[in-house]
Amino acid sequence: MKKWFKVGFSVLVIAFLIIPLAACNNEEVQTVKIAEVTHSIFYAPQYVALEKGFFEEEGLNVELTTTPGGDKVMTALLSDGADIGLVGSETSIYVSTQGSDDPVINFAQLTQTDGTFLVSRDKIDNFSWDQLKGSTFLGQRKGGMPQMVGEFVLKKHGIDPQEDLELIQNIDFANISSAFASGTGDFVQLFEPQASVFEQEGRGHIVASFGTESGHVPYTTFMAKESFINDNKEAVEKFTRAIYKAQQWVESNSAKDVAEAIQPHFSDTDIELIEMVVDRYKSQGSFATNPVLDEEEWNNLQDIMDEAGELPARVDHGTLVNTEIAESVME
CATH class of the missing domain: 3.40.190.10 (Periplasmic binding protein-like II)
Structure with missing residues (x-):
């Protein structure tokens, strides 16, 4: 009987110690x-x-x-x-x-x-934004911040996105990079690290930053x-x-x-x-x-x-x- 009491008492003591600790951790x-x-x-x-x-x-x-x-x-x-x-x-x-x-x-x-960059298919030593005029520009999904910033920056440099170039906006975000890789567009707006990956692979060249151009x-x-x-x-x-x-x-x-x-x-x-x-x-x-x-x-x-x-x-x-x-x- 005494042995059982000692064991039972020990279990109770441990239980009383554990329960408050668990409650404390939950809080x-x-x-x-x-x-x-x-x-x-x-x-x-x-x-x-x-x-x-x-x-x-x-x-x-x-x-x-x-x-x-x-x-x-x-x-x-x-x-x-x-x-x-x-x-x-x-x-x-x-x-x-x-x-x-x-x-x-x-x-x-x-x-x-903004976290996107302008990537050109061809290497351009002295880039200027007016070089986008007459080009095919693979932009981001309409209504999202990347697309809005992209158009804002183009207009800032005197480019009408609807009139001065061919603007493509009907490609899902996840497929934009693969579309450019397969030959769509002269320029593309990309996030990192895809922009740098394309540059390393020779598929494109980073020529400008939309983040720098658009401000905070x-x-x-x-x-x-x-x-x-x-x-x-x-x-x-x-x-x-x-x-x-x-x-x-x-x-x-x-x-x-x-x-x-x-x-x-x-x-x-x-x-x-x-x-x-x-x-x-x-x-x-x-x-x-x-x-x-x-x-x-x-x-x-x-x-x-x-x-x-x-x-x-x-x-x-x-x-x-x-x-x-x-x-x-x-x-």
């Missing part, structure tokens, strides 16, 4: 589901946050899913299939102007320029439904703080260091190519150095959308952007 660690619009080196700070344990330091377990297409990311957010979306800010404007009792709010900016815009931001932010304010703050840590780390470390940090997310890409792409994006200031989406950038975005004929209505910065969270984690 400290919160799972956050992210839907990213594509998987790209362009989002390097996000992968740095994952690999360097910045989310873990904040007590977050992040589940990342690639959800191709801005419309699909929005669907995931609105249906609670994802907590946070990483996508272009224009999508929040589209949703807002369609009418919503629970608007999608931009709370942390990740990239602050909230190209890719983290956003969530207003209700999620209100109900999970602490978790959103922790998430934003982790992103800010990663942004600062990327800013203060070399392209080689960043490439090595994010390589696990791009195991099929040579480390030298990852470094080249990171360096190109760092050099043109594509990675935001803090998560604040300011009003000037927001207005520049709407100007670009308006120029492309894709802005349904202007929306005030304060309506769809929350800067308080980003500003608080930077203090």
Whole structure:
């Protein structure tokens, strides 16, 4: 009887020790589901946050899913299939102007320029934008930020996209590079690393950067439904703080260091190519150095959308952007 009592008492003691510990862990660690619009080196700070344990330091377990297409990311957010979306800010404007009792709010900016490059089929030693006149230009999907920025830059250089060249926009994003490789177009608008891959293979030559030409815009931001932010304010703050840590780390470390940090997310890409792409994006200031989406950038975005004929209505910065969270984690 005494032996049974000792064993039973020991089990009870262990159980009482384990249960509070488990409860404590459940309170400290919160799972956050992210839907990213594509998987790209362009989002390097996000992968740095994952690999360097910045989310873990904040007590977050992040589940990342690639959800191709801005419309699909929005669907995931609105249906609670994802907590946070990483996508272009224009999508929040589209949703807002369609009418919503629970608007999608931009709370942390990740990239602050366009991430595409103009690639020429032929090598051009002294490129000028007017060389696109009379050419066939393989652009991006109509209504998306790459296409809108592309047309904005062309018009900035006195080129009418509808009159001065043959503009192709009916090819799916995933098939644009293969279409160019098979002979379609004299010029193409491409993301990295595909642009550099084509250059290495001799299939094309990078002649200009749309990001440099278009200036700062909230190209890719983290956003969530207003209700999620209100109900999970602490978790959103922790998430934003982790992103800010990663942004600062990327800013203060070399392209080689960043490439090595994010390589696990791009195991099929040579480390030298990852470094080249990171360096190109760092050099043109594509990675935001803090998560604040300011009003000037927001207005520049709407100007670009308006120029492309894709802005349904202007929306005030304060309506769809929350800067308080980003500003608080930077203090």
